[in-house]
Amino acid sequence: MCIFREKRELTNDARTRIANWLLVKKSTGKLKRGTVKEALELFGVHRTTIYRILKQAKALWQNGDAVNMDSKKPKRVGKKGKHIDLSKISEIPFHKRGNIRALAIALGVSKSTIHRFIKSGQIKPHTNALKPALTENNIKERLKWCLKAIDQDNGMFNxxxxxxxxxxxxxxxxxxxQRYYLLPGETQPYRTCKSxxxxxxxxxxxxxxxxxxxxxxxxxxxxxxxxxxxxxxxxxxxxxxxxxxxxxxxxxxxxxxxxxxxxxxxxxxxxxxxxxxxxxxxxxxxxxxxxxxxxxxxxxxxxxxxxxxxxxxxxxxxxxxxxxxxxxxxxxxxxxxxxxxxxxxxxxxxxxxxxxxxxxxxxCPTKGNRVFLSLQLVLIQVTRVKGSNNYLQKHVGKEALERQGLLPIVFSPSPSLVEECLAYVEAMQ
CATH class of the missing domain: 3.30.420.10 (Ribonuclease H-like superfamily/Ribonuclease H)
Known part of the structure; x- marks a missing residue:
């Protein structure tokens, strides 16, 4: 049975096991023909690895030392990492961190360092869209519209x-x-227009x-x-x-x-x-x-x-x-x-x-139904911010709920939120 099938660095225990097995085979003298091939099939390592371990184990055994096959590598090798205080990013103006290059210059690090932080999730890319500027009357009308969509009998949206x-x-x-995906060496499309x-x-x-x-x-x-x-x-x-x-x-x-x-x-x-x-x-x-x-x-x-x-x-x-x-x-x-x-x-x-x-x-009509439910979630968010458009779209996993047969026909805001918004509208009159 092969113990090591994947190509990876051997552990200390694995090297010691191979060394002891080879020394037992060599204890009777010269290795018999086919021993190396048997080791390859048993341990699943390369031929040169078998010879290297045998040479090290033989030298230790002849000197009377214990057969210690632990790796000589230190636990941490290479250049020590540089500590970067990512909290400083919040002090950088948004317009100076619109891309990886600008953020790297502002922090004084390389672009690859910023890219690693993005991959690890310590820095989150964000795409920001402009939203319409709202007047006080706009905010009031938006809040009234949301409250009007609620059925007063059951407290749920229509x-x-x-x-x-x-x-x-x-x-x-x-x-x-236009974005396309091409094969290496494939001719890119040629598109033209007068203006x-x-x-x-x-x-x-x-x-x-x-x-x-x-x-x-x-x-x-x-x-x-x-x-x-x-x-x-x-x-x-x-x-x-x-x-x-x-x-x-x-x-x-x-x-x-x-x-x-x-x-x-x-x-x-x-x-x-x-x-x-x-x-x-x-x-x-x-x-x-x-x-x-x-x-x-x-x-x-x-x-x-x-x-x-x-x-x-x-x-x-x-x-x-x-x-x-x-x-x-x-x-x-x-x-x-x-x-x-x-x-x-x-x-x-x-x-x-x-x-x-x-x-x-x-x-697909099914997707169209989900958009109407997304509209109801938007109305809930608008009521929470008292008619403003400064909110984050809420996601509830509508597709997964639909597969499970749990997708509701309508959503409902909390009664306390509705009462709070009604009082807020009355105060704005």
């Missing part, structure tokens, strides 16, 4: 099944900087609701109302080698006005809601939008006429100002669609629109 989130986003033909400032882009209006599942976990409503591009067909003014003059081309609308937004809601958003919305839900449906200038008022006359002609009770609502974290699209939905779209390589506006719509269709 299930949010009757809310459709609306928002716009630009999708670009390609990114200025980085004018990469072809299309704005989409996205409308999503919370997905619904039956008792068996099957999706009965995916919540995906639609992904609607702001584009138009324009006849080509001049001929080219690709098409004659007058051929209709798909062009993006570069400036979305209030009129364009109103037409999109009436002609593109309301019909899919009438078609896709579950028939057993007869309550009001809230269309939540942010406070962008092109967005229409709640009582817009043309919109109200379109709602009256439909068979649904649609109501426009504005989310709190400067609060993208109150919309599921900005929380994670757009990021997922962008990631799926980036796995394609559109060559024109038509392909870009097609790829974005395909990414929208491929998005």
């Amino acid at each position: 299930d949010m099944y009757n809310t459709i989130h609306l928002d716009e986003k630009w999708f670009y033909m390609t990114k200025g900087t 980085k400032r004018f990469v072809t882009k299309v704005m989409f209006l996205c409308a999503v609701a919370r997905p619904r599942f039956n008792a068996d976990g099957e999706c009965i409503f995916d919540g995906k109302i639609g992904m609607f591009p702001f584009v138009r067909w324009v006849p080509a003014k001049r001929r080219s080698r690709n098409r004659p003059a007058g051929t209709l081309e798909l062009k993006p609308v570069t400036s979305v006005t209030k009129e364009a937004y109103r037409n999109m809601l009436i002609r593109q958003v309301i019909p899919p809601i009438m078609q896709k919305w579950p028939d057993n839900d007869q309550g009001p449906i809230y269309l939540q939008q942010d406070n962008a200038r092109p967005h229409i008022e709640v009582q817009d006359r043309d919109f109200m006429e379109a709602v009256q002609n439909s068979n649904k009770d649609l109501r426009l609502v504005f989310q709190p100002p400067n609060s993208p974290d109150m919309n599921v699209l900005d929380l994670g939905f757009f990021r997922a669609i962008q990631s799926l779209k980036d796995q394609t390589a559109p060559k024109n506006t038509k392909e870009l629109v097609k790829n974005v719509k395909n990414a929208f269709r491929e998005y």
